[in-house]
Amino acid sequence: MNCEFGHTAIKFDRITPDVQPPLEQSKTSGSRTRIPKSVVRRLSAYLRELQSLEPQGTETVSSSQLARRLGWTDAQVRKDFAFFGQFGHPGVGYRCSQLIGEIRRILATDQQWPVVLVGCGNLGQALVGYRGFANQGFVIIKALDIDPEVVGQQVGGLTVGSFERLESELAGSGIHIGIVAVPSASAQGVAERLVAAGVTGILNFAPIKLNLPPSAHVIDVDLAMELEQLSYAVVNERRND
Amino acid sequence: MNCEFGHTAIKFDRITPDVQPPLEQSKTSGSRTRIPKSVVRRLSAYLRELQSLEPQGTETVSSSQLARRLGWTDAQVRKDFAFFGQFGHPGVGYRCSQLIGEIRRILATDQQWPVVLVGCGNLGQALVGYRGFANQGFVIIKALDIDPEVVGQQVGGLTVGSFERLESELAGSGIHIGIVAVPSASAQGVAERLVAAGVTGILNFAPIKLNLPPSAHVIDVDLAMELEQLSYAVVNERRND
DNA sequence: TCGTGTGAAAACATTCACAGCG
């Protein structure tokens, strides 16, 4: 069946010669794979769990072990991985280091991603210093702000640049990911300008819905929304999962 | 067949079949009905959008307007609200202020939530100063840390307390929500102790899976995971939604 | 007319259960 599986993980690779095109729904341009978003989301969780397992000397892990640790089912774990190929070993399980490699390749974190941060307030400064990013291959190499008071200051080893000079700051940097940590009122404008400057992925901390062309990918982190989910859960004593 | 929903009592005011709806909950207390998690998640987004609409003088909004602004479908918007009752007005739409009130009641943000923050590093300090929390009814009233160097310092108007005295710090505070902003290695222990001290909702910024009794509700904010989702999206030029 | 509320249909996601392999 799912004939696109084997090679799909490297679908962005221009070479892939003999992959048979999807049967009925070839859209020619984007969206040739139909990997459920929920699967990709879980992939990150698997990776995190595997990375915490490996230093402990664990060499292989079964779908049921992984499932138990994450609170999911073993079948789910196997199905998730099966979307991308067959990297399990019957009777053994999955080899941690191999699986980590596969997932990182799929998520494209087997490479370094230079990142631009816009907004060096409290949150922005915390993000520059956040170790968790570099561990997964994301390196903030530019920190920008609009406030002349802030521009030029040192933040976590970076000199804050001027957002007004965004285009020249980004020139030749190969930056495609940006973090928006500015007040809501400025977020839409900042995001538009980032996209115009070649950024195609935006991590948005401003609590507004950004309106951008479909070519731009946005992930929102709205902390108040998360707390709302919590207060709902707490009041409606509902099992979480 | 969704005739077991708690609010059905309201809907059946007319043509009640000879079978009594098997119901217990009224709309004013927490509804015991199975509300999909995805619906609750969207509720927060509706609220945010409505709150940005109202100051502009918008009095009513239709499901299709709301849907367009959020990138969803009108049917979805109506279905989502229908889970909780009928607060739309045919031919008119939804009255913003009323809808805001309903959603806040459902999410339980029509009340103030005192919150304890554990971990006053870069991120923790940024969170104390974050205006977005208070706007939605969440007020960090205790900031704790384990580091004696930090305990006693002022952070955003709060004096950092000692995590070691967690229980006495929380005594009588009515705090049921906690934010964990400590290093991964300490997160599990901190979370357990919070739960033991009566916290039932935890916003966890540490990139590990917390293992807690089912009575505890955890929401993870893993920023590296979010960036991974972004790199995946950027590489597999996939429309976001 | 416009716009809600809602069954029914379609799409999507998860779990089951088992063949097959190291």
Add this chain to the structure above:
DNA sequence: CGCTGTGAATGTTTTCACACGA
């Protein structure tokens, strides 16, 4: 054996399409 990979079954969420109300 133990464990993967995967059709088939089941469960859940979204979309469609239309009756009905203001």
